[in-house]
Amino acid sequence: MLFHVRMDVRLPSDMGPSVRADIVAREKAYSQKLQREGKWPHLWRIVGEYSNISIFDVESNDELHELLSGLPLFPYMDIRVMALATHPSKVQD
Numbered sequence: 001m002l003f004h005v006r007m008d009v010r011l012p013s014d015m016g017p018s019v020r021a022d023i024v025a026r027e028k029a030y031s032q033k034l035q036r037e038g039k040w041p042h043l044w045r046i047v048g049e050y051s052n053i054s055i056f057d058v059e060s061n062d063e064l065h066e067l068l069s070g071l072p073l074f075p076y077m078d079i080r081v082m083a084l085a086t087h088p089s090k091v092q093d
């Protein structure tokens with residue numbers, strides 16, 4: 001199942017630089033593991049924003065929720081999810 005996910009990062013302004021660097025490093029490692037496993041095939045920065053657009057390829061809503069809630073930045077992000085279905089006009093590969 002494919003999901004379009006938008007993540008807007010909202011780090012507190014009083015978060016210390018070392019705490020921030022640690023959480024961002026853990027986020028990168030976590031996301032790169034999922035990318036290598038094929039569960040996170042697209043990760044794009046939105047120009048001019050501390051936000052991303054991602055595509056997840058997972059088995060279920062529950063799996064997506066588990067992966068998203070495991071993000072180190074999860075407590076500091078607004079996340080919007082759109083479930084994707086096949087478009088009837090899409091040319092088949």
Ligand SMILES: O=C(O)CC1=CCC(=O)O1
Pocket residue numbers: 007009027028029031050051052073
């Ligand atoms: O910087 C972001 O958009 C948040 C994020 C998601 C995966 C990652 O490595 O950073």
